[in-house]
Amino acid sequence: MGKITTILFDCDNTLVLSEELAFEACAELANEILESKGETDRYTGPSLLKDFVGQNFRGMMTSLCKKYNFTLTDSEFDAYVDRELGKVIETLEKKAQPCPGVVSELDALFAKKHYLLAVVSSSALSRVVASIKKTGLDKYFKDNHVYSAATSLPKPTSKPDPAIYIHACKDLGVTTAECVAVEDSRSGATAAKRAEIPLIGYVGPYEAEEQQTMYDMLKNECGAIYVMRHWEEFPKALEAVEAAVAKL
Numbered sequence: 001m002g003k004i005t006t007i008l009f010d011c012d013n014t015l016v017l018s019e020e021l022a023f024e025a026c027a028e029l030a031n032e033i034l035e036s037k038g039e040t041d042r043y044t045g046p047s048l049l050k051d052f053v054g055q056n057f058r059g060m061m062t063s064l065c066k067k068y069n070f071t072l073t074d075s076e077f078d079a080y081v082d083r084e085l086g087k088v089i090e091t092l093e094k095k096a097q098p099c100p101g102v103v104s105e106l107d108a109l110f111a112k113k114h115y116l117l118a119v120v121s122s123s124a125l126s127r128v129v130a131s132i133k134k135t136g137l138d139k140y141f142k143d144n145h146v147y148s149a150a151t152s153l154p155k156p157t158s159k160p161d162p163a164i165y166i167h168a169c170k171d172l173g174v175t176t177a178e179c180v181a182v183e184d185s186r187s188g189a190t191a192a193k194r195a196e197i198p199l200i201g202y203v204g205p206y207e208a209e210e211q212q213t214m215y216d217m218l219k220n221e222c223g224a225i226y227v228m229r230h231w232e233e234f235p236k237a238l239e240a241v242e243a244a245v246a247k248l
Contacts, residue, residue, distance in 0.1 A: 002245035004238070006172060006179040007109070008165065008197065011121040013053075013205040014184045016131040017097050022123075023049040025087035026057055029080055030064060037070045054185030056122040056150045057084045059158030081124075081150075089130045098135040099204060101231030106140045108235075118145040120168045120181070122158045122188070125151035145172065160190035165197055177248070180241045184214075189222035198245055200237045201227035 013019040024045035031042045043051075052060040058081055065071055072080070109115060119141055121128045125148035132138040132146070149164035150156045157163050169176050181192035184202045192199045201218030203211045211229065218224040225244050226237035 002177055002248045004115070004178060004180050004198070004242050004245055006116040006118065006169075006174045007238075008118050008120045008168060008179050008181045008192075010181070010183045010185075010188045011119050011128050011131055012123055012184075013099070014182055014188075014202055015099060015102055015119070015137055016092075016135050017099055017205060018092055018131050019049055019053065019205070020045060021091045021095055022088045022127075023052075025091050026060065026084055028087070029057075029084050030060070033061070033064065033072070033080065034068070037068065039068050039070075041068075054122065054159060054187030056124065056158045057081055057088075058150060058156060059122065059187075085124050085127060089127055092127065092130045093134055096131050096134040098137060099202075099231060101204075103137070105231050105234045106137065110140050116145070116172060116174065117141055118147065118168060118172060120147045120164055122149045122164070124148055147171070158187070159185075160187040160194065162191045162195035165191055165195035169195070169197075177245070180238065183218070183222075186217055186222065189218050189224065193222050198241050199224040200234075200241060202231075203227060204230055 009015050027043045027045045027048045030048055034041055052063055061080060117140055119128060128146055128148055147164055147168040149158050153163055153167055169179060176195050176197045179197050180200055181197045182200045182202060183189040183192055189199055189201060199222060201224035203214045206214050215227050218227050226240040228234060228237050
């Protein structure tokens with residue numbers, strides 16, 4: 001009989017309303033790259049978010065290269081990553097807000113002390129830390145329990161690669177079967193699925209017309225046991241996951 005001991009939270013648009021802010025900053029650099037390669041297409045923050053939600057900037061640039069069939073050298077990649085990170089952190093430190101309802105749920109979890117809590121993100125560690133500190137969520141997570149696919153791994157990667165989840169579980173000393181992941185995007189949910197971690201989906205930050213599409217994708221494609229539209233559903237979602245795991 002299985003038991004959940006650990007909750008692994010994505011950060012961007014799961015704990016913190018950061019994606020829209022970050023993609024505003026990213027769009028400027030994406031357009032600079034497209035212009036340098038002779039491409040006429042241009043992105044806004046929302047259109048970039050629609051195409052590349054859930055990816056870190058390195059993953060986004062890789063996808064951009066594939067979409068438009070051009071290449072960037074390693075030094076170009078690194079230079080753009082450094083510039084993007086600075087722009088995004090500056091924006092987050094000024095404007096980031098927690099997702100509605102998440103503070104009360106984390107308060108309750110933290111008070112019970114029944115679960116190990118960690119953040120598992122694709123974004124650079126400094127960006128994740130800036131987000132959770134600005135919103136006051138850092139008090140719920142030990143410094144060494146915040147993981148970044150872009151920073152924490154020997155070779156930087158991005159969800160949907162499950163490497164960061166596997167690394168986090170190993171570092172925390174837990175099995176994937178005793179964890180639950182909370183994710184809002186296809187790439188993040190796919191990473192959890194590939195790591196064989198039970199999944200709770202979250203579609204709260206999406207516009208009304210997108211919510212049902214994302215709900216169906218997280219439920220049917222990625223196998224989420226429960227999909228939340230608001231954080232107030234979290235106790236019910238966790239209960240559903242624990243009931244499902246207990247049957248295994």
